[in-house]
Amino acid sequence: MDFTQQLWQDISPVYEAILDHGFVTELLSGTLPAATFQYYIQQDALYLTDFSRVLSQLAARAATPDDMLQFAQFAQNAILVERVLHETYFSLYAIEPETAKMPACFAYTNYLLATTSLQPVAVGAAAVLPCFWIYREVGKFIYQQAIRENPYRSWIDTYAGEAFDQSVSQMLTLTNRFAEQASVSELEAMRDAFRMSSRLEWYFWQDAYTRHRWQV
Template structure:
């Protein structure tokens, strides 16, 4: 069994909780309010900037030239997603990013940046993978079950589409390649990082659904 298959198998309870979360169930049914979706979009825009920074940091750690380029391309893709998908919705709703990071977004992005900057290359790669992989799986799930004429179809098309699938496949392949060349102890650290990011994916969606704010 590939290392990433083991990772995915181990987070199934987390993934099922993500699918069953009211945010994603209402999203799938087309009943998620625009207010909630707009809150999510703003937080996601803030998230993607730091996600791109984390990808660039990981790329800088690679000793393989084409991997450096690949992670920089991932980072560029994250920014392109923010400028494309998000700006299209922002224009439609006549909104802008006028809020700070909510606690859930702040926690997730700081975990990714700290791991990318301070932890080994292998561990950082594993921490970044859930953002690719879980989003693809959620996008596919929603796309397969969504109502016709979905109000957020552009989001579904992006995350269930072929271009994003190619990026996910590349990220999975890199993780498997790195895991095969490292030690059992490091693979345990990779698994721990992957699991933590998967939990924080749930936290991010819950944060948007709850309109999470700082208590003080």
């Protein structure tokens, strides 16, 4: 079992909770209210902008040109997906852009920005990995069961697609290589970072499902 497989085994209860979450089950069945999906896409667009910054930070701090290039390509892809959200999904689902991050988005992006700027690159890689990996697995899970006429088919096809699958595989390979070179303390920090980001993935969907907003 390689290091990333160990990470996945560790967060299996979190992943099962995500699959059982009302947002995911209703997205799969096509019954998710349009207003709920609108909230989610608005927050996801804001998240992806900061996610690109996070990946750019890793590129700037990476030790080798190959790693710099890989993280830079990931950062570019995040911005391209954000543009797709604005140009395609926002139009397709009649969604207006949002400028304010709600609690889960705020917590998640700030955690990633802090981790990738203050912690070793290996820990930062583990922190960003759930956004790649969990989305791929959820996308494939939904794709295998969703009806063809699902109103959210465009979103489903994106995260179950070959291009995204390739990016996830590249990120897994990179994280495993970092783990091979990491100290014992760094490995533990990587586990903690992966676990925290996985939990924040659940909270991101929870906020969308409840359309959670700042209370005060």
